[in-house]
Amino acid sequence: MKKLIPLVILVMVIDFIAELIGTLTFTLGTITISVLPLVFAVILGIVFSLIPSGFFKRLYSNDRVKFAGKYMIFIMLPLMARYGADVAPKINEILSIGWVFLIHEAGNLGTILFGLPIALLLGIRREAIGSTLGLGREGELAYISEKYTLDSPEGHGVLGIYLIGTVFGSIVFSILAPLLLAMGFDFRAVAMSSGVGSASMMTAASSALVAIHPAHAETITSYAAASQLLTSFIGTYIMYFIAVPLQRFIYNHMTAKLDKHPVQEAA
Amino acid sequence: MQAKSQSTVQPSPAHDFLIATGVLGLSVCLTLFVQAVKLIRNPASTPITTNTLIGLGTLWLFSLIGVGISMLMKKTPWKIVQDFPMLGWVSIVSLVFCLISPFFVKVIGAVDFLSLTTSVLAFAGISVAHDLGALRKLSWKIFVVAIFVYFGMYFMDTLISQLALMVSGK
Structure with missing residues (x-):
């Protein structure tokens, strides 16, 4: 318990600074980007650990860092409970286009269709299995570590994208959401696609949308939350039954072609 | 309990x-x-x-x-x-x-x-x-892949949703 109190104080300090910075909004060309306090919170959590002083070294003890990782999921649960309240008032509207929500989950395969070819062309091989199976969050981490262990190339691949996602995920999605709007997509389509299965990415994306369309805030958050819920429901099974075979198929065919012409190191 | x-x-x-x-x-x-x-x-x-x-x-x-x-x-x-x-x-x-x-x-x-x-x-x-040491050791290639992974998922999801919404006439 004594070890916990400094951690709680650290989190409160981070929260305090992040909230005082507040939401920063700026425009890049025609795109309006909102950077939320949660982005500053993750950055501060990392930056404090880099301060070269004995005090911060001791503050970021193994125990506390491990505790933060292990129990982050429980810290996140009230947010998950909040989604229920966001979805409930709009449930009829959502059910009326329920099939849209269902089939758009197939878009999850975009990680493989876009990510895997690029990875293979860049000369990445087995690591690519881990880093393109999905968004590289808890679900993929569990699957890959069970099947290949985290010490394998596949494991390094999924750990890599997990780290990148944790550090940069929310900022990337704060930019992608307005970008998709600027590409001409309906805000409802972008909103329901924001429930990608990662709470921080979904929050960053949907908040960025709300900042642009404040009048539709309720629709945006309810659509995002509903699809987040659906993703957590069926995302694992899409991964097991569709993503894994699809990935294997593309991987085998592409590596067979690429490695026949000996430009890259053989896998 | x-x-x-x-x-x-x-x-x-x-x-x-x-x-x-x-x-x-x-x-x-x-x-x-x-x-x-x-x-x-x-x-x-x-x-x-x-x-x-x-x-x-x-x-x-x-x-x-x-x-x-x-x-x-x-x-x-x-x-x-x-x-x-x-x-x-x-x-x-x-x-x-x-x-x-x-x-x-x-x-x-x-x-x-x-x-x-x-x-x-x-x-x-x-x-x-x-884990920052591990992050620094990652090849730049993984970062490029990550961008494509994120964009790929979000874009595909949105594209399918958009088409489906149009089909349903909403």
Whole structure:
């Protein structure tokens, strides 16, 4: 318990600074980007650990860092409970286009269709299995570590994208959401696609949308939350039954072609 | 809390449940703190009312019920049910209660949405503090792949949704 109190104080300090910075909004060309306090919170959590002083070294003890990782999921649960309240008032509207929500989950395969070819062309091989199976969050981490262990190339691949996602995920999605709007997509389509299965990415994306369309805030958050819920429901099974075979198929065919012409190191 | 403690499958479910109770309590307290700081920064943001406090208690309770269900489901023989994530159970519990009574929607609505997120990400930042060496060692190629992975998923999802919405005439 004594070890916990400094951690709680650290989190409160981070929260305090992040909230005082507040939401920063700026425009890049025609795109309006909102950077939320949660982005500053993750950055501060990392930056404090880099301060070269004995005090911060001791503050970021193994125990506390491990505790933060292990129990982050429980810290996140009230947010998950909040989604229920966001979805409930709009449930009829959502059910009326329920099939849209269902089939758009197939878009999850975009990680493989876009990510895997690029990875293979860049000369990445087995690591690519881990880093393109999905968004590289808890679900993929569990699957890959069970099947290949985290010490394998596949494991390094999924750990890599997990780290990148944790550090940069929310900022990337704060930019992608307005970008998709600027590409001409309906805000409802972008909103329901924001429930990608990662709470921080979904929050960053949907908040960025709300900042642009404040009048539709309720629709945006309810659509995002509903699809987040659906993703957590069926995302694992899409991964097991569709993503894994699809990935294997593309991987085998592409590596067979690429490695026949000996430009890259053989896998 | 819970009488049945099986030391064979998991270390101690009762102990885990107790820790979850505490950490969830910490989470809602941090949410209240963040909402208070938001009010300092911007007095026009979501006010803290009695409903906020009831709402936080409700979120705590729904989360705890979700944790309980998730732990019980781990004991079922069906892998599909076992694998369903805790996060999903919590959302479902909350959704069911919120559909039953609009009271829950009202009190939970008094909790500022973004206030629920800041501490989560603070924890996330702290949790990777010792992995930064590994992050620095990653090849630039993985970063390029990550961008394509994120864009690929978001873009494909949106494209399919857009087409489906057009087909449904909405």
